[in-house]
Amino acid sequence: MKMQTFQNGAFVSEKDIDPIVQNQGDNLTEIDANGAPCQWFWNNGSVWLSRKLYQQNIQAMSGQGIVIGGVIGLISTTTDNIPFYQGNDYDFYITKIHAVFRVSSGSLSGSNYWSLQFRDTSSAVATLNITAGNGGETTGNIAKSMTVNTKYPKLAQGFYSIAFVKNGLAPNIVVPTALIEYRLART
Structure with a gap:
């Protein structure tokens, strides 16, 4: 070549x-x-x-049907693993992960919070603990970011996954979304 x-x-x-x-x-x-x-x-x-910085948005929506009188997208427990597929033959280098959601009621704290986990086939390889937003807010709209700057190998099945994990008595959240920023990597 x-x-x-x-x-x-x-x-x-x-x-x-x-x-x-x-x-x-x-x-x-x-x-x-x-x-x-x-x-x-x-x-x-x-x-x-x-050179290209890629971004992947991943929404963690609850419920497959319409909830009468409920809140669509309300999350009250740990989500299932949601696939993150980079769709190529290269390893990838995660630069940052971001989490955005709205606290439905109550507030986040040091013992009652959500985590955004970036997972391989068996465990979390990067975890963003969300005890407060980037500006210190614990209620309402929350945005939290974490710099990762780590290379991850392409897995045989072709994808990693993300999950929002409830810790302690964390409040319910609405429409949690993850944004993964990454670059392709090769040695």
């Missing part, structure tokens, strides 16, 4: 790349099987990351 390399913003050559001699900030453009360019940068001395 022919790869174009750029170092310090200048075109260097078109050749096979030796990953051992890369420098942080080096850029790489390769042409995929369909003739489209894929752009990468050498992150921290161990991995190529896609």
